[in-house]
Amino acid sequence: MSAAILPAGIAEAVPFDRDGLVAAIAQQHDSGEVLMLAWMNRESLAETLATGEVCYWSRSRQRLWRKGETSGQRQRLVELRVDCDGDTLLLLVDQSGVACHTGRRNCFFRAWREGRLETIAEVLVDPKTLYGF
Amino acid sequence: MSAAILPAGIAEAVPFDRDGLVAAIAQQHDSGEVLMLAWMNRESLAETLATGEVCYWSRSRQRLWRKGETSGQRQRLVELRVDCDGDTLLLLVDQSGVACHTGRRNCFFRAWREGRLETIAEVLVDPKTLYGF
Numbered sequence: 090m091s092a093a094i095l096p097a098g099i100a101e102a103v104p105f106d107r108d109g110l111v112a113a114i115a116q117q118h119d120s121g122e123v124l125m126l127a128w129m130n131r132e133s134l135a136e137t138l139a140t141g142e143v144c145y146w147s148r149s150r151q152r153l154w155r156k157g158e159t160s161g162q163r164q165r166l167v168e169l170r171v172d173c174d175g176d177t178l179l180l181l182v183d184q185s186g187v188a189c190h191t192g193r194r195n196c197f198f199r200a201w202r203e204g205r206l207e208t209i210a211e212v213l214v215d216p217k218t219l220y221g222f
Numbered sequence: 223m224s225a226a227i228l229p230a231g232i233a234e235a236v237p238f239d240r241d242g243l244v245a246a247i248a249q250q251h252d253s254g255e256v257l258m259l260a261w262m263n264r265e266s267l268a269e270t271l272a273t274g275e276v277c278y279w280s281r282s283r284q285r286l287w288r289k290g291e292t293s294g295q296r297q298r299l300v301e302l303r304v305d306c307d308g309d310t311l312l313l314l315v316d317q318s319g320v321a322c323h324t325g326r327r328n329c330f331f332r333a334w335r336e337g338r339l340e341t342i343a344e345v346l347v348d349p350k351t352l353y354g355f
Contacts, residue, residue, distance in 0.1 A: 098338050112259060114247055121254025126245060126310040138334070171339060172329040173322050177259040179330040189306050196305040197312040201271070205231050206304060 093139035095131050103175045105131060110146060111178055115188065118167040118181035124188035125196040127154070129178065141166050143182055160219040162186040192216045226272035228264050236308045238264060243279060244311055248321065251300040251314035257321035258329040260287070262311065274299050276315055293352040295319040325349045 103111050109131065115124040127145040129137070133153050136144040143164035147154035157163030163185045170179040189196040191212060198210035236244050242264065248257040260278040262270070266286055269277045276297035280287035290296030296318045303312040322329040324345060331343035 096334075096337060099334060102332070102339055112245060114256060114259060116256055121256075123247060123249055123254075123256060123312055126247060126259075126305065169334040170330040170342075171332045171334070172259065173324050173326075173331070174329075177329070179256055191306050193306075196307075196310070197303040198306070199235070199304045201229075201232060201302040201304070204229060206235055209303075 093132075093135035095135040096138065099134065099138070099169075099171070100131070102171050103134075103178070106176070108148075110148070111176060113145065113178040113180055115143065115164060115180045115182050115184070117184055119183075122195055123197060124164075124182070124184055124194070127156075134178075137166055137180075138169065143180060157185065159221075160186075160190075162188065162214075162219065164188070187214050187219075190216060190219070192219060226265070226268035228268040229271065232267065232271070232302075232304070233264070235304050236267075236311070239309070241281075243281070244309060246278065246311040246313055248276065248297060248313045248315050248317070250317055252316075255328055256330060257297075257315070257317055257327070260289075267311075270299055270313075271302065276313060290318065292354075293319075293323075295321065295347075295352065297321070320347050320352075323349060323352070325352060 105111055110128040113129045114126050130146040133144040133146045143156045143166055145154040164182040168181040187194050192214040193210045193212055199206045200209045238244055243261040246262045247259050263279040266277040266279045276289045276299055278287040297315040301314040320327050325347040326343045332339045333342045
């Protein structure tokens, strides 16, 4: 499916780990909201750069995960940044709808407060609507 | 050294990976700037919660990494958040000085622009000053 080639300038800067992956943080480009962390392999990163639509590697499903392919909640890439040692990417994105599979805007909706995890964000979209089950 | 115990409510929510680690994103609590990504084990997370000063696990040195212990560039924990599946933490912190060992404010100082990685942030503190060599 994907024939995109990873640009040499990125390939040289990113030492993919023993599983061939690199961590990728998605941050909403204008608000600064940290949406999620997921993983990319060479192929998903190449596709993301080629298409401008964020594609991860799903570790649980062991296949390309075109963000929003099922749910419609896509991430448009605004800018890719690489950290000092190349083992983490920061994706500045424009998130359509919600980033989290629970239907919340971002995945970090549990805060440690007064000795317990408190849910601090509401479900904005019913997951049944997102995934059709 | 560290006798802190990980609270049960966190221990239950975080499935540490095969190396006993969990990814931790540090974000400046007020500006939203993503500073860095590092890793925590049970001990470093327990110490972070007990002291309010961020402590990571250094994978390269295989020991606790009390952020700023050498450089003085500490991270005070403002709030800990846990993602939907518990495999990533978001640390809202107050960063003293610079987060990156290169002397830049954050580690994501390279942006992919027009087919090359462009350095987009200045060195604010000479690393020689930070580390004394």
